[in-house]
Amino acid sequence: MTHDELMNEARDAVIFTLPLFETARMRAATAPRRHGALGEAGDTPGSTMRWVNHMTHTQRLLGPEDRHVVSPNNDTLYNTTWLDLSRGPVLIEVPDMGERYWTLGFLDMWTNPFAYAGRRTTGNRAQRLFVHGPHWQGQRPDATVPIAVPGDDAWIIGRILVEDDAADMARVRGLQADHAILRADGSGQRAAHVFDTSLDGRVTAAPGAELYRRVVLAVLARNAAPAADADALASALSFLRPQSPEHHEAFAEALAEVHAQLRGAVQASDVGGGWSVPVLVRESFGQDYLTRARVARNLIGALGMEEAMYVMGEVDESGQALDGHHAYELRFGPGEAPQVDAFWSLTMYRRSDCMLVDNAIGRCSVGDRTRGLRYEADGSLCVRIQATDPGPAHNWLPAPAEPFYLALRLYQPREAHLQMRFAYPPLRRVD
Template sequence: MATHDSSLDALARDAVRYTLPLYEMARMRAATCPRRDSAGTFAGDGPDSTLRWINTVTHVRALLGPQHRQVVTPNNDTLYTNAWLDLSRGPLLLDVPDCHGRYYVLGLLDAYTNPFGYIGTRTTGTQGGTWLLHGPAWRGEVPAGATPLPCPTDAVWIIGRILADGDADLAGAHALQDGIRLRRPDGTAAASVIDAGMHAGERPGDPDRYATIVRRMLAENPPPADEAELVRNFADAGIGSATPLTPVQRTALAAALAHVDAELAAPRASALGGGWSLPVEIRNSFGTQYALRAEVARNYIGALGIEEAMYLMADCDADGLPLDGTHQYELVFPAQGLPQVGAFWSLTMYRKSDCMLAENPLQRYSLGDRSPGLRAAPDGSLRIVLGARGPADPADSGNWLPAPPEPFYVALRLYVPGSAHLERTFRYPAIRRIKEAS
């Protein structure tokens, strides 16, 4: 017969799996909401303040490189645009200009990290428009010319990605960024101050801090009605309860935080063969896949649903051995076997040690269908070489993706993937180690 302690331990682990996305969203909000508004006014009274500006749009104006270290596994293809919304005080209008054919997406995540909505070339076209973003409790008139976009929670994260073909293409991407604006329907300024309640560097280790942050997130962003009873039960483990943790709850929650973190950090098997796996495979909602939702929140927060983008990862070769830049590898897309995408594809290199882009003499961090030096073989196949050393034939240097001389992994991004990818019928090229001459 199960003891009370063992049942409490199990309940605490379930509570952490369910609520970790809420914690991570709170942490990302603290990290990415600006301290100063567009006029330079600080939200708080000093660097230690947890006050931030919310309902404001911020932009990254350069393609990310090794010097940018805010986000793990960043892409090197698009500019990022970021906005956190607080819809508890009423709806907001989001204006987006005509993109003039440029690929872009504004992905909307609710407080539980479900990628519930998309504005962009795939879903809403190229001509732009105005959207009324409102929370679950709002009832009112939609302004003329606006399209309603209901949001499951009052806290929403908008992560925008705008394609830029290298530095020479930045001006056009900047123009699109500059036209993305938030405003209130009554004409007042959208930007307001919020207490983020935490600092960006915090990690979910302290049970009391974790319980405090999650309690607030649950209160401000209630779960769906059919999950309310499940969440109420977490109060026995100190999650969602208005009372401080008891010593028994504190011990159980501390153990649960460590247990779930180790569980979510464990490597995944190469489910697609050839070294490849697909760690994020959702569309608009995780539903009741709470463990998967927690894994994505911990490791890939902000990922889009697979109809917009698929992220295929490989940190091992086709034989299951870890990829290491001291060796050379190749992958060959056969003729007529390139990725099938409606927007673009790219292969990006990362250091395993910190999940960041790796500096290299070519300042080349990705290769893809827009890379000018990438060339196919006479038979139509495309061979890409990975490693710290370049190809033996200098003529193949355009097909070289430089690796650091240490363990690495690669990400194959497919934006607006075709049906062969979505239906799992596409064959991904195996990553094979090149035999070194003796």
């Protein structure tokens, strides 16, 4: 095998396995160190022990100061749960959610969004979810919603829509407090226990090859690849357990290279006007390993498109990368706003780190729920996207004075979006 052939196989191995590492990193970064009733998971500040089978909640909308999750939304409060089902099933209790939008999105360690509970799928009335792994056998409790997890581990990302005011925040916090994760053995006891995540999730740079191999192999042992991935897995294992110094060196080089390329690459428009739809997954990425890896690196935690679509703006209508040294305009004409059954929002991110942008007016996003927006006489909504204040006559989404990208989120999108028939207005440079 030539060096070029070896490098190509090493890159493929990284692309195939990268979701396992990124999900494990997210578990280490976001699984709680402390349980309110049971105390600390570890006995030292640097411990990698975390609580699993325990739901945690954000108590405010995320902002520029929050740096654990790439491309977070600025619309909902999050619930986060890391499941370990190797000890048996769990019951998740959800209170009556009224008429509010909410969802619990279940992702496997390969980042496939394989199941949901929520407004769209299981409704808003009080419910109990029976969640089990691949090795469980038995009788499911009556009046429960079954959710089968393909591996021993899973990530639940919950979203609850909230108004940015104290009264609604208080209502949602009350709903959060009424969620519970219990053992499924009828004891009524908490399912929470301590789990060793084995790495420091705060480090977001490309990992070293030895750390990457160790983490990926540990996750893989508990979360098997689908049978259809047998060839890709066999090739990847030759680098995860390198058979020669050449394999070791090629993998280390490919690891740094792929991480940089996935983070820095600008995705060209594929739906017109500067917009692209990088995530067209419903329940599984299948064999589209490159898209899966890019999403894991830049949009980890993305839901399937029937629950939420992510329409990304990385270039303007002429194909030039968006940059805060220029000014742009986005105009939704009369009747041309996104078509959704829940809500939509347009959020700003820095290209360099995929984080929300601090700005003078504290606005990270605009959408159909944003207060104080100005509509034109014919009903058009025009948004000015730039680093400097365009003045009170404009709706301003502040940009950083550097490269940036936009995420147009569509929660419960309608058929025009799902069938790729919607005409997205162009991202037009105006300076």
